[in-house]
Amino acid sequence: MIGYTSLGTNNLDQSGAFYDALFGCLGIGRVMEVKDFIVWGKDFASPCFSIHIPFDGKAASVGNGTMIALRGESRQQVDDVYDKALSLGGSSEGAPGPRNDDGFYAAYFRDLDGNKLNIHFMG
Numbered sequence: 777m778i779g780y781t782s783l784g785t786n787n788l789d790q791s792g793a794f795y796d797a798l799f800g801c802l803g804i805g806r807v808m809e810v811k812d813f814i815v816w817g818k819d820f821a822s823p824c825f826s827i828h829i830p831f832d833g834k835a836a837s838v839g840n841g842t843m844i845a846l847r848g849e850s851r852q853q854v855d856d857v858y859d860k861a862l863s864l865g866g867s868s869e870g871a872p873g874p875r876n877d878d879g880f881y882a883a884y885f886r887d888l889d890g891n892k893l894n895i896h897f898m899g
Contacts, residue, residue, distance in 0.1 A: 780815065780824035781844050783891045784836030788814065791827050794864050794888050799825070801857045802846070838890040845894040851881045857895040858883035 785791035792814050799816045808815040817824030830836050848854045855872045869884035882896035
């Protein structure tokens with residue numbers, strides 16, 4: 777159902793480097809790059825993620841209540857992606873751990889522009 781998700785950035789080069797390293801932990805790379813946005817994914821038949829310089833020319837801003845959730849393949853991968861995000865200058869919004877009794881294991885962090893992301897594993 778989802779083709780891609782997008783977040784705004786005020787520094788495409790810096791944000792691109794952040795997500796290159798972060799998505800490298802998930803085995804995902806760039807599938808498209810133009811002057812004002814970058815797209816990561818396995819291919820265009822799978823859901824993708826992108827960052828954009830806002831079309832209207834105004835500064836990118838963080839949406840209150842907006843979050844992008846990334847699916848991990850293990851608890852260890854959740855830990856690794858969270859640690860990588862913080863090592864790249866991201867900030868914590870909740871360390872890795874179980875969130876309820878049904879096997880939902882997750883971590884929350886913000887990217888360099890303040891956008892909130894989640895990495896999670898069910899199991």
